[in-house]
Amino acid sequence: AQKITQTQPGMFVQEKEAVTLDCTYDTSDQSYGLFWYKQPSSGEMIFLIYQGSYDEQNATEGRYSLNFQKARKSANLVISASQLGDSAMYFCAMRGTLYNQGGKLIFGQGTELSVKP
Amino acid sequence: EAGVTQFPSHSVIEKGQTVTLRCDPISGHDNLYWYRRVMGKEIKFLLHFVKESKQDESGMPNNRFLAERTGGTYSTLKVQPAELEDSGVYFCASSQDRDSQQYFGPGTRLTVT
Numbered sequence: 422a423q424k425i426t427q428t429q430p431g432m433f434v435q436e437k438e439a440v441t442l443d444c445t446y447d448t449s450d451q452s453y454g455l456f457w458y459k460q461p462s463s464g465e466m467i468f469l470i471y472q473g474s475y476d477e478q479n480a481t482e483g484r485y486s487l488n489f490q491k492a493r494k495s496a497n498l499v500i501s502a503s504q505l506g507d508s509a510m511y512f513c514a515m516r517g518t519l520y521n522q523g524g525k526l527i528f529g530q531g532t533e534l535s536v537k538p
Numbered sequence: 539e540a541g542v543t544q545f546p547s548h549s550v551i552e553k554g555q556t557v558t559l560r561c562d563p564i565s566g567h568d569n570l571y572w573y574r575r576v577m578g579k580e581i582k583f584l585l586h587f588v589k590e591s592k593q594d595e596s597g598m599p600n601n602r603f604l605a606e607r608t609g610g611t612y613s614t615l616k617v618q619p620a621e622l623e624d625s626g627v628y629f630c631a632s633s634q635d636r637d638s639q640q641y642f643g644p645g646t647r648l649t650v651t
Contacts, residue, residue, distance in 0.1 A: 466629060466642035523594040524636035525571060528581040
């Protein structure tokens with residue numbers, strides 16, 4: 422079965438510093454996708470970044486980068502130059518590609534990030 | 539282009555009552571997913587529609603939950619009768635195809651008292 426683990430329930434970071442949010446996964450699929458979503462206090466789920474299992478380069482989107490270590494089965498999110506608006510809940514998710522998966526996402530427990538001024 | 543919308547944004551009902559949640563996906567998205575997050579736990583998959591057909595309903599917790607997507611456009615998720623443990627946030631997401639990015643709605647916060 423597929424599983425995502427986020428071991429940090431809460432994290433603090435000083436404004437303008439970088440922070441790494443941990444995510445490890447377990448799957449028997451050879452091909453899969455990894456996602457990070459941000460959920461601010463307003464409640465909506467905002468897509469941040471995607472990494473395919475066969476992508477050789479780590480994904481980057483602006484201040485977000487994904488540190489993908491396939492052998493370790495980890496997909497940590499790195500946020501550079503933290504801003505107050507980055508305070509939110511962050512979810513790591515995985516999508517398998519077996520036909521019967523249907524594209525559904527498996528989520529981790531989430532990490533609540535607080536950015537201090 | 540309008541995003542995924544959900545109605546209502548918040549619903550408070552008593553145990554034993556019925557509630558119907560609605561999701562309007564992005565126009566043209568054949569794939570529609572329902573997820574929910576109960577307090578303090580991870581977001582869990584409920585079911586997946588492709589057009590009007592249920593592709594995967596393995597995440598539906600029990601037969602008190604009924605999802606429909608008549609005509610392959612909007613979807614409803616009915617909880618009847620609601621129990622206390624059904625409280626949580628129900629998210630809907632849509633995507634153009636199975637491997638595309640899923641766009642999430644703002645969620646419906648359901649509180650059962």
